[in-house]
Amino acid sequence: MKRKNLVRYFVLGVFGLAIAAGLTARGKAHQPRPNIILIIVDALRADHLPVYGYHKNTAPFLKELARDAVVFERASSVAPLTAPSMASVFTSTYSFQHHVVSNSYDEDQSDDEEALKKINKLPSGLLTLAEFLKNQGYRTYALSDNANICCEMGFAAGFDRFKMMAYEGAESVVDQLTAWSEEIRGREPYFLYVHFMDPHTRYHQRQPWFQEKRNPYAERVAAYDSEISYVDARLRELFYAFDWQDDDLIIFAADHGEEFKEHGHWGHGKNLYKEALHVPLMFSYPARIHPGRRHAFVSTLDIFPTVCDIIGRPFPPQIAGHSLLPSLMDSDESSPRRPIYAYTRSFKDPFIPVAAVVHDGWKLILDNDTASLLYDLNHDSRERRDVKNDFPALVSAMEKLLQTYRAQCKEYKEEYGLIHPRGDAVKHMRALGYLQ
Numbered sequence: 048m049k050r051k052n053l054v055r056y057f058v059l060g061v062f063g064l065a066i067a068a069g070l071t072a073r074g075k076a077h078q079p080r081p082n083i084i085l086i087i088v089d090a091l092r093a094d095h096l097p098v099y100g101y102h103k104n105t106a107p108f109l110k111e112l113a114r115d116a117v118v119f120e121r122a123s124s125v126a127p128l129t130a131p132s133m134a135s136v137f138t139s140t141y142s143f144q145h146h147v148v149s150n151s152y153d154e155d156q157s158d159d160e161e162a163l164k165k166i167n168k169l170p171s172g173l174l175t176l177a178e179f180l181k182n183q184g185y186r187t188y189a190l191s192d193n194a195n196i197c198c199e200m201g202f203a204a205g206f207d208r209f210k211m212m213a214y215e216g217a218e219s220v221v222d223q224l225t226a227w228s229e230e231i232r233g234r235e236p237y238f239l240y241v242h243f244m245d246p247h248t249r250y251h252q253r254q255p256w257f258q259e260k261r262n263p264y265a266e267r268v269a270a271y272d273s274e275i276s277y278v279d280a281r282l283r284e285l286f287y288a289f290d291w292q293d294d295d296l297i298i299f300a301a302d303h304g305e306e307f308k309e310h311g312h313w314g315h316g317k318n319l320y321k322e323a324l325h326v327p328l329m330f331s332y333p334a335r336i337h338p339g340r341r342h343a344f345v346s347t348l349d350i351f352p353t354v355c356d357i358i359g360r361p362f363p364p365q366i367a368g369h370s371l372l373p374s375l376m377d378s379d380e381s382s383p384r385r386p387i388y389a390y391t392r393s394f395k396d397p398f399i400p401v402a403a404v405v406h407d408g409w410k411l412i413l414d415n416d417t418a419s420l421l422y423d424l425n426h427d428s429r430e431r432r433d434v435k436n437d438f439p440a441l442v443s444a445m446e447k448l449l450q451t452y453r454a455q456c457k458e459y460k461e462e463y464g465l466i467h468p469r470g471d472a473v474k475h476m477r478a479l480g481y482l483q
């Protein structure tokens with residue numbers, strides 16, 4: 048990383064107020080079209096990063112990056128599964144609006160191994176972040192090491208160059224991007240979306256970071272942690288290769304978290320507990336924002352409108368998120384205050400929706416298959432004690448909030464793509480354990 052930290056700290060100290068007023072450290076007033084780099088690390092739970100208080104320094108590079116960034120301490124994914132979550136990041140709409148509700152096709156629809164399968168796809172009526180930026184004159188690039196981010200589901204829309212890999216690892220991702228770097232950096236502005244896959248199951252025991260443990264649970268977590276360190280080291284290489292400067296906007300996040308049996312399960316996809324939804328969210332843009340930590344509850348749904356605001360363009364009408372730019376420029380006081388929603392589908396029946404809402408320090412999980420769960424986040428941030436029986440009126444009010452909100456939102460027409468059951472994306476999903 049060549050961002051010149053010491054110089055920047057000095058400048059920020061002297062001219063902090065001027066920056067807050069919209070001027071930049073370099074005197075470039077109102078940089079309206081920065082290069083935008085969106086980095087997603089798959090299945091990266093926030094609380095396993097030192098930036099978010101983890102006891103091990105699993106990610107020294109991200110810790111350095113965070114010094115110049117706005118770090119949202121309580122960011123939530125929209126869904127605990129890659130395709131629904133990223134569909135929401137790309138469109139700033141919820142899964143019940145865009146209908147990308149699963150990673151894979153429905154295996155029950157045909158026994159014919161040669162027949163093309165239906166797969167849920169982003170509706171053409173929605174503008175993606177890449178399409179939006181392309182319309183603003185950006186050149187657009189995507190490299191995803193998660194095969195769920197595939198053309199068949201509509202994720203390639205708006206990208207000049209789109210490449211899907213099938214869990215080839217962070218080293219290959221950085222090698223590919225380095226090969227593209229001359230082209231990408233040839234003309235500004237550009238939008239680059241990078242999706243790393245490494246902390247996702249199955250966890251490798253990455254050297255030299257992996258530390259052997261006596262019990263299988265601790266060993267599994269140690270392997271996950273070693274994957275974080277591995278991708279962190281590759282991120283350092285990526286930043287070195289691209290030499291991003293203070294007026295380049297870096298957005299760092301995860302698509303969802305990961306469960307370590309806190310509520311009985313490993314992995315992710317079917318639960319809306321904190322460990323599945325709490326993700327890192329950092330904006331590094333030293334030329335324009337006011338670094339620091341923000342405590343407000345925010346969502347990865349807010350990335351798209353924040354980008355619109357940063358480049359000074361009005362939001363597309365579909366946007367369900369809120370701009371975080373006032374918070375980036377100022378302090379927590381400017382963070383949006385509103386309910387945060389998340390959605391997925393039940394373990395017992397994929398057609399049964401599960402929804403969650405966080406509001407005023409309370410979290411309600413509404414599982415239509417079982418019952419509601421209520422957590423007092425101010426006293427029980429890990430969501431260990433269900434207190435629904437103590438607060439029945441609050442449960443009713445939050446259930447109503449979920450229903451009312453959903454009724455207000457526009458739902459887009461469902462669309463489907465076709466995917467070959469022996470294609471790379473399906474093989475990849477099987478390898479990851481999503482398909483039998």
Ligand SMILES: [Zn+2]
Pocket residue numbers: 089090128129130193302303
């Ligand atoms: Zn994922």
